Amino acid sequence: MSQLLTWTALLPGAILLSSLVPGALIFLLKEESHLLRGVLNMAGAIIKLVLVVVLIWGVFLGGVFETRITIAPGLDLVLHADALSVLFVTLSTVLWLVTTIYAIGYLEHSPNRSRFFGFFSLCVSATVGIALAGNLLTFVIFYEILTLATYPLVAHRGTPDATRGAKIYLAYTMAGGVALLIGAVWLRSLTGPVDFVEGGVLATMPEALHPQLIAIFLFLLVGLGVKAALFPLHGWLPQSMVAPAPVSSLLHAVAVVKAGAFGIVRVVYDVYGVEFASQLGLLTILGVMASITIVYGSIMALSQDGLKKRLAYSTVSQVSYIALGASILGPIATIGGVVHLVHQGIMKITLFFCAGNYAETLGVHKVSEMDGVGRRMPWTTLAFTVGALGMIGIPPIAGFVSKWYLGLGAAEAGEHWVLLILAASTLLNAGYFLPILYKAWFREPPKSWPQEHVFDSRFETMGALLWPPLITAALCLIAGLLAAAPFSPLEWATLIARREYAP
Amino acid sequence: MNRDLSLLIGILVALLAVLLLGVFHSTLALDPGQRLASLALERLPESGVSNPVTAVLLNYRAYDTLLELAVLLAALLGIWSLGPARPGFQPAGPALAAMVDWVVPLAILTGGYLLWVGGHAPGGAFQAGALLGAAGVILRLAGNAGAGLPSEAWQRWLIVLGAGVFSLIGLLLALTGYGFLSYPPGQAKWLILLIETAATIAIGVTLAAAYVGGRPQMAQPPRSPLAPMADPEAKR
Amino acid sequence: MNLILLIFDAVLLITLLALAAAAILSSEPRRAVMLFIAFGLWLSLVWARLSAPDVALAEAAIGAGIGGALMLAAARRAARRQATSSEEPS
Amino acid sequence: MTAAFLYGGAGILLFALGLWSLLVHEPLLRKLIALNIMGAGVFHVFIAVAHRGDGTPPDPVPHALVLTGIVVAVSATALALALHNRLEQDASDSAQSTSTSTAGLLSGLSISPQSDIIRHE
Amino acid sequence: MTTDSLILPIALPLLGALLTTALPRIAPLLGVIAATLTALSGLWLTGQVWGGDALNIVLGGWGLPLGIGVAADGLSASLLAMSSLVGLGISVYAVGYFAGSDRGLHFWPLWLLLWTALNGVFLAADLFNLYVMLELLGLSAAALGALTGSREAVAANLRYLLVGLLGSMSYLLGVALIYTAYGTLDISLLSERIEPSALAATSVVLMTAGLALKAALFPLHFWLPPAHANAPAPVSAALSALVVKAAFYLILRLWTDLFANITTTGAAFILGALGAGAILWGSWRALRAERLKLLAAYSTVAQIGYLFLFFPLLQAMPPGPARDDLFAACVLMAVTHGFAKAGFFLAAGLVQKNAGHDRIDELGGAAQSMPATTFSIALAGSALIGLPPSGSFIAKWVMMRGAFETGQWWWLIVIVTGTLLAAAYIFRVLSRAFGQEPTPRCFVTDARAEIPALLLALSSVALLGLAAGPIWSLLGFEGVQT
Numbered sequence A: 001m002s003q004l005l006t007w008t009a010l011l012p013g014a015i016l017l018s019s020l021v022p023g024a025l026i027f028l029l030k031e032e033s034h035l036l037r038g039v040l041n042m043a044g045a046i047i048k049l050v051l052v053v054v055l056i057w058g059v060f061l062g063g064v065f066e067t068r069i070t071i072a073p074g075l076d077l078v079l080h081a082d083a084l085s086v087l088f089v090t091l092s093t094v095l096w097l098v099t100t101i102y103a104i105g106y107l108e109h110s111p112n113r114s115r116f117f118g119f120f121s122l123c124v125s126a127t128v129g130i131a132l133a134g135n136l137l138t139f140v141i142f143y144e145i146l147t148l149a150t151y152p153l154v155a156h157r158g159t160p161d162a163t164r165g166a167k168i169y170l171a172y173t174m175a176g177g178v179a180l181l182i183g184a185v186w187l188r189s190l191t192g193p194v195d196f197v198e199g200g201v202l203a204t205m206p207e208a209l210h211p212q213l214i215a216i217f218l219f220l221l222v223g224l225g226v227k228a229a230l231f232p233l234h235g236w237l238p239q240s241m242v243a244p245a246p247v248s249s250l251l252h253a254v255a256v257v258k259a260g261a262f263g264i265v266r267v268v269y270d271v272y273g274v275e276f277a278s279q280l281g282l283l284t285i286l287g288v289m290a291s292i293t294i295v296y297g298s299i300m301a302l303s304q305d306g307l308k309k310r311l312a313y314s315t316v317s318q319v320s321y322i323a324l325g326a327s328i329l330g331p332i333a334t335i336g337g338v339v340h341l342v343h344q345g346i347m348k349i350t351l352f353f354c355a356g357n358y359a360e361t362l363g364v365h366k367v368s369e370m371d372g373v374g375r376r377m378p379w380t381t382l383a384f385t386v387g388a389l390g391m392i393g394i395p396p397i398a399g400f401v402s403k404w405y406l407g408l409g410a411a412e413a414g415e416h417w418v419l420l421i422l423a424a425s426t427l428l429n430a431g432y433f434l435p436i437l438y439k440a441w442f443r444e445p446p447k448s449w450p451q452e453h454v455f456d457s458r459f460e461t462m463g464a465l466l467w468p469p470l471i472t473a474a475l476c477l478i479a480g481l482l483a484a485a486p487f488s489p490l491e492w493a494t495l496i497a498r499r500e501y502a503p
Numbered sequence B: 001m002n003r004d005l006s007l008l009i010g011i012l013v014a015l016l017a018v019l020l021l022g023v024f025h026s027t028l029a030l031d032p033g034q035r036l037a038s039l040a041l042e043r044l045p046e047s048g049v050s051n052p053v054t055a056v057l058l059n060y061r062a063y064d065t066l067l068e069l070a071v072l073l074a075a076l077l078g079i080w081s082l083g084p085a086r087p088g089f090q091p092a093g094p095a096l097a098a099m100v101d102w103v104v105p106l107a108i109l110t111g112g113y114l115l116w117v118g119g120h121a122p123g124g125a126f127q128a129g130a131l132l133g134a135a136g137v138i139l140r141l142a143g144n145a146g147a148g149l150p151s152e153a154w155q156r157w158l159i160v161l162g163a164g165v166f167s168l169i170g171l172l173l174a175l176t177g178y179g180f181l182s183y184p185p186g187q188a189k190w191l192i193l194l195i196e197t198a199a200t201i202a203i204g205v206t207l208a209a210a211y212v213g214g215r216p217q218m219a220q221p222p223r224s225p226l227a228p229m230a231d232p233e234a235k236r
Numbered sequence C: 001m002n003l004i005l006l007i008f009d010a011v012l013l014i015t016l017l018a019l020a021a022a023a024i025l026s027s028e029p030r031r032a033v034m035l036f037i038a039f040g041l042w043l044s045l046v047w048a049r050l051s052a053p054d055v056a057l058a059e060a061a062i063g064a065g066i067g068g069a070l071m072l073a074a075a076r077r078a079a080r081r082q083a084t085s086s087e088e089p090s
Numbered sequence D: 001m002t003a004a005f006l007y008g009g010a011g012i013l014l015f016a017l018g019l020w021s022l023l024v025h026e027p028l029l030r031k032l033i034a035l036n037i038m039g040a041g042v043f044h045v046f047i048a049v050a051h052r053g054d055g056t057p058p059d060p061v062p063h064a065l066v067l068t069g070i071v072v073a074v075s076a077t078a079l080a081l082a083l084h085n086r087l088e089q090d091a092s093d094s095a096q097s098t099s100t101s102t103a104g105l106l107s108g109l110s111i112s113p114q115s116d117i118i119r120h121e
Numbered sequence E: 001m002t003t004d005s006l007i008l009p010i011a012l013p014l015l016g017a018l019l020t021t022a023l024p025r026i027a028p029l030l031g032v033i034a035a036t037l038t039a040l041s042g043l044w045l046t047g048q049v050w051g052g053d054a055l056n057i058v059l060g061g062w063g064l065p066l067g068i069g070v071a072a073d074g075l076s077a078s079l080l081a082m083s084s085l086v087g088l089g090i091s092v093y094a095v096g097y098f099a100g101s102d103r104g105l106h107f108w109p110l111w112l113l114l115w116t117a118l119n120g121v122f123l124a125a126d127l128f129n130l131y132v133m134l135e136l137l138g139l140s141a142a143a144l145g146a147l148t149g150s151r152e153a154v155a156a157n158l159r160y161l162l163v164g165l166l167g168s169m170s171y172l173l174g175v176a177l178i179y180t181a182y183g184t185l186d187i188s189l190l191s192e193r194i195e196p197s198a199l200a201a202t203s204v205v206l207m208t209a210g211l212a213l214k215a216a217l218f219p220l221h222f223w224l225p226p227a228h229a230n231a232p233a234p235v236s237a238a239l240s241a242l243v244v245k246a247a248f249y250l251i252l253r254l255w256t257d258l259f260a261n262i263t264t265t266g267a268a269f270i271l272g273a274l275g276a277g278a279i280l281w282g283s284w285r286a287l288r289a290e291r292l293k294l295l296a297a298y299s300t301v302a303q304i305g306y307l308f309l310f311f312p313l314l315q316a317m318p319p320g321p322a323r324d325d326l327f328a329a330c331v332l333m334a335v336t337h338g339f340a341k342a343g344f345f346l347a348a349g350l351v352q353k354n355a356g357h358d359r360i361d362e363l364g365g366a367a368q369s370m371p372a373t374t375f376s377i378a379l380a381g382s383a384l385i386g387l388p389p390s391g392s393f394i395a396k397w398v399m400m401r402g403a404f405e406t407g408q409w410w411w412l413i414v415i416v417t418g419t420l421l422a423a424a425y426i427f428r429v430l431s432r433a434f435g436q437e438p439t440p441r442c443f444v445t446d447a448r449a450e451i452p453a454l455l456l457a458l459s460s461v462a463l464l465g466l467a468a469g470p471i472w473s474l475l476g477f478e479g480v481q482t
Helices: A007-028 A034-060 A083-106 A113-132 A136-154 A160-191 A207-227 A236-242 A245-272 A274-279 A282-302 A307-327 A331-362 A378-392 A398-413 A417-442 A463-481 A489-500 B003-029 B037-042 B052-060 B062-081 B094-117 B125-141 B152-159 B161-175 B188-212 C003-025 C029-049 C053-087 D002-024 D028-050 D060-093 D105-109 E003-022 E024-051 E074-097 E103-123 E127-148 E151-182 E187-193 E198-214 E224-229 E233-258 E265-288 E292-316 E321-355 E364-368 E371-385 E391-405 E410-433 E447-466 E469-475
Strands: A065-072 A075-081 E055-059 E068-072
Touching (some): A065 E469, A136 A207, A160 A207, A160 A236, A160 E391, A207 A245, A245 A282, A282 A417, A331 A489, A378 A463, A398 A463, A398 A489, B003 E151, B037 B052, B062 E127, B094 B188, B125 B188, B125 D060, B188 C053, C003 D002, C053 D060, E003 E055, E003 E103, E068 E074, E068 E187, E074 E321, E151 E198, E151 E224, E187 E233, E198 E233, E233 E321, E265 E292, E292 E321, E292 E391, E321 E447, E371 E391, E391 E410
Antiparallel strands (some): A065 A075
8 A cells, every 4th residue: 555655656647637637627617717727728738748757767767657546356457657658648748738739729719618628638638548558458448538538529519510520430439449348358358457568468378379369459459440540440530520620630640549559559569479469470460451551541642632631541541650560570660660659640740730720820621722821821831841741751850760760670570562562652642742832832822811810910820829830840850850869759769669679 | 909919828827827836736745844833823922912913913024014004105195196186976865974974983993993902813903994994985985075084284194103103113112222123021012002003093094095096185174076276385 | 524625615716716707807897896896805705714814804904995995986987987988079 | 735735726826817817908907906816816825825724823924924915905006096097187188189098018018119109298 | 233223224214204294394304314314324334234244133033034134235235325325316406306396295205215115125134025125116116207297107107017016926926935835034044945946946937027027127128218218307317226226136136145056057048138138129229219318218228138147147157256256247237327327317307407308309409508417418328338437347347258258258249239339329419419509608507406416427437437346345255366
C-alpha cells in the first residue's frame, strides 16, 4: 500500500487525471463561462505538459513509473511508462495543448462548447490512457473509452451529415472494439494477465498453441486495424470529416488513428515479440495489409476534391507506414515506423489546422477553390507547404527521416519490395499534394472567396487559429533538422528499438 | 382460441399430470419420517395455545403470517389506487333488511367466538376476520354502499392495525432481547391473543373494503350513490 | 377392510374433480362462479374429512365465501354490461 | 399411503385442470377460476401429505401453510378483479374503443409485434 | 442482538408502508424517512457480512426446522446493497416525480411493501416464506405498475399479475413435493438432504420454471415489456432493476445452493440457451422499439439473458478460483444492471415528462435541453452495452474468459452479437441528443430528479466498473491470483 504513495507510482495516474478532471468539471460549467472554461482547458494542458517532461526525464534515467489499481481480483488497471508510451504521451500532450488553443479560437461563437470541451478532454485522457496502458486489459478499456469519447465530437454539429458520419464511425469502431475484446480475452484465457513487456511475452508458449495464437493475432489486428484505418477497415475515416476542424486534427493526427497504430506496435513488439511474430508468419500478413493500404489510400486521395477528404485518405495511407515499420524485422525499420508515429502526427495536424483556417476564414473547402490562397493567407499556406512537402518526404522535413529509415530497414532485412512501395507512395503523395501547392501559390486568386470572414486582427486570420499551424510546422522542420539531437523523436525511437531488440 | 391448439395444450398438460403423479407416488415411498408434525406437537405446550395450527401460524411461523397480512394490505392498496368505489346496490327490501339485521350481528358474534376459540380449537384470526368481512359483504348487498365501514381515515388505521401490532410487538421483543417475534415464556398466550384480535379487525375491514372495490367515499351521511366523489387528499 | 372408506374417499374426490371440471368448462360467468363456490365448499368438506378443520373453515369462509362473492360481483357486472351492450347497437 | 396418494393425486389433477384452463380460456374470470383451482390443487397436496391416517393427529405445519396460501390467493383474486373492472369501466366509458382483449396469457406467448403497440396516455 | 438486525431491512420498510398508509397527508415525508432508514439498515447489514461471516437467525426462538430462518451471506448482501442504494435513489426521485399528484399517495405504501418483499426474498432461508415474499412482491409490483391508470398499463399489469400467480403456483407445487419428501422447508437443512432423484429433478424444474416466468426469461418474457414500459418512471425503475432480480436471485440460489448436486450440464445448457435467445430477441426488439421506455424494457429482457448465460459456464467450471470469478461476475452483472437500468428509467421518465412523450424519433430537443439526463442515459447505456469502465464490462470479460476456458465458444457469438445490438439501440437514442437545438444554459436543470438518476447511472459505471473487488470480498472469494 505504501508503494502507492510514492511519486513514481502516482505520476502516470496524475498525467491521466490532469485532463480527466478538467474535462469532468467543464461538463458542469454554464455555457457562458468562457473564461473559466478557457482557464480549465489551458491549466490542464499545461500541467500535463509539465508532468510529462518530468516523466520523460525519469524514464530516460531508467525509472519505473507504474500506477496499478485492481478493479476486480485478477483484473488490474495498469498505467506503466516505458519508452514507447512516453513517445506517444508526449506527442498527444504537446498536440493537445496546441489543439486546445486552436479549438478555443475555432469554436468562438458556436453552440454547446461545454459539451465539446468536456468530451475533448475525455478523448485526450483516453489517448493518454492508451499510451500508458501497461497490460492488454488496460489498453482495451481506454481503447473503448476513446471510441465513446470521440463519438460526440464527430456528431457535434448535429447536422444530418454529422449524425450519419458519427453512426458510420461508431459502427466501425464498435465492431473493431468487439474483435479486440475477443482477442484480448482469448489470449488472457491462455496465458493469464497479459502485461506489456519489451521483447514480448509469448515466445515461450508451447507449439500446440501456435494456431490459436495466430487466430488471436488476427482478431487483435482487425480490432486495431479499424482505428488505424487499415484497408479494408478504413471506411469510417473519410466519413468522419464532417467533424469540426479541431476534431479532425486531433482525431486524425493523434488520437484515434494513432491509437490503432500504436496498438499494432504494442502487440507486435510487447506481446508477441517481433521475432516470435515473424516466426509465426504474422509480420507478412501485417506487411501486406499495410502496403495495400499505403497504395490504396494514396490513389483514393488523388481523386478527392474535398480538401479534408483528401487529407483523410492521405492519413489512411500514411498511418500504415507505422504498421509497415512494425512488419519488417530489424531495428532500423522499427525506428522508422515508430518515429513516423510522431512525424506523421505533427505533419498531419499542421495540414488539418490549415484546412480549418481556409474553411473558417475564406469558406474554402475544396481543392478546386484554392486558387491563390497563398496570396491571401501566406502564413497559413507556408505552414501547409511545410506539412505537404514533409508528407511527400522532401528533406529536411520530418517525413523524410521516417521514409529514409523505413527504406534502410527494409533493405537491411532484405525486403526489397518495400522500397518499391515507398517509391510508389512518394510519387502518389507528390501527385496529390503538389497540385494544391501550385494552385495556392501560383494561380490568381478569385475576385471573391466563397464565404470570407474578416477578423479584426493584425494577421490574415484570428491569432488563435494562426499560431497553432505555425508552431506545428516549425516542429516538423525541427524534428527533421535536429533529428540527431538528444531527445529528438528519432533519438527516442532509437532508444525504443534498442530496448525492444535487447537480448 | 384455436381448437387444435387447446387440444395440444391439453395433451401436454395431461402428460405433465401423469409425470407429476408418478413422481408424487415415488415420493410417498420415500420415508421422510415425521416431517415436522411430531416436533410441532411436542412443543405445543410451550407455544401458549393448544390448537396446533394456531401455534404454527402465530408462533412457530409467525413471520409468514405477518407478511401474509402485508399481502392482504398490498391487494387493498392496489384496489384503492384504481379509483373510487362504485355505487352500491339498491336498498334491500324489508324482508331482506330484517334478515340483515340479525345476520350481521350474528356474523360478528361468531367471528368473535372463532377468534377466542382459535387458541384451543379450530378457528382463529383468519376465519374470524373472514366472517367480519362477510358481514360487510352482506351489508353492501343489502344496499349499504360502504359495507358499514367507517370513514377513509379510520379505515386506513384499521387496515394497518394487524400488521402494525404484529410488527411492533415483534420489534419490541427484539429490543427487549428476546428476539424478533420470540415471545417470552409465559407471555405467549396473551400476546398471541392481542395480535390475533388486531389481525381479525384488520382482515375483516380489509376484506370488506376489498369487496367495496375502490377508495371509500367521504360523504358519510347522507350516502347517496350519485354524490360526487369527495377526496380529502385531492382537495388540499 | 377399509374398502368402504376407500369408496367414500373416491366418491368425495370424484365429485370434487367433477365440480372443478364443471366450473372450468362453464362459459357462462355466473354459472361458472356458482360452480366454483360449490367446488370450494366441497373442498372444505374434503379437508374436514382429512382432519384439517381449521383449513376447511378458512376455505369455506375465505376461498369460497369472500372469493366467491368477489367473483360473483364481477360476473354480475359482466352480465349487466353484456346486456347493455347487446341493447345498444342500433 | 393409498389414501395419501389418492388425495394428493387429486390435488395434482386439480393443478393440471386449472393449468389447462388457464392456458386455454380467454376471459379473465375463467382464468381466475382456473388459477384458484390450480392453487386449490397445490393446497390439496399439502393437506393430503399432512394427513397421517385416521386417529393420528395431522401435521399442523402444512395446514398453516395452506391457510396462508388461501389468504394470499383471495388477495390476488381481489386485485385482479379490481384491475379488470377498471379496464371494463374504461371500455364502457369510451364507447369508441372496440375490442377489450385483456389478458391473453397465450396470446402473449405468440411473439407478435402487436405487443409493441402501446400508446401512451 | 446483532443477528436481530437481520430483520430490520424487512421490518423498517414494512413499518414505513403501514405509516404511509395510515397517514397519507405526510406520506412523502414518511416515505423518504422510511426509505433512508431501510437503505441504511441494508447497508449496515452488508457491512456486517463483509466484516465477518454469513449471518443467520431463526425467528421465534424455536430453532430449525420449526422456525423460519433468515440469513444473509455474500450473495444476499450484494443484492441487498443494490436494493438499498437503488431503492433510495428511486425514493428520492419519486418525491419530485409525484409532487402535486394524487398518485403519489398510492405510490408510497405500495413501494415500501415492494421493498419489504425484495429484501425479504434476498434474506429468506425458508422455501415457503419465499413463496409469501414472492406473492407480496408480485401483488405490490402489479399494483404499482398500474398506477398511471392508463388502459395499456392496467391491461399489462393485469397480465403481469396473472403470470406472477402462475409462476408462484408452479413454485409452490415444487415446494409441496420437497416438503413431502424431505419434511422440512429450510434451505440449509434441505441442501444437506437432497439427493439426485426423479422427485428432486421434478421440483427443480417446477420451481425454476415458475421463477423463470417471474424473471421474464425468454420465451416467458412476453409480459414484461408492456408492464415495465407503461408504469410511472420510478416504478419502471424498481420493476426492471430490482423485481426481476429477485426471481433471478432465487434461481441462482436454488441452483448453486439447494440443488447444487443434482443440476446437470444438459439442464444448465437449456437455461443458457434460453438466455441466449433472450439476448438476441430482447436486443433486436429494443432496437426496433419506437418508445424509449419500451426500449429499456426490452433491454431488460436481453440483460436477464446474460445472467442466465452464466449457468452453463458455472456448471462446466470445476470448483476453484476460476469458478468463483464466474460466480462473482454473475452477481456483478446483476447488480450493475440494477444500477444502470434504474438510472436509465429514471432519466427516461424525465425526458418523457419534459417532452410529453417518449417516442425516440421525436426526442431531439428534449434530450439536448437536459444535459444531465442525457448524460445519465449515456452512462447507463454504456453499462448496458458492457463498455468499459462498467461493472458489466468486467462481468462480460470474465464470462468470455469462462467460455474460452470451458470450451463453450458458441456463447461468445451470442455475447458479441448482443453487445453490438445493444450498442446499436443505445446509440440510436443518444444520436438524438445531437441536434441543432439551442444550447442548454446549464448542466443540471432539475436537481431533485436528475441527481438520483445521474448518481445511479454513474455508480454502474465508475463504482462497479473500477472497484468491483468488494463483490468478491462479500462473496468470500480471494479471486484468481496469477
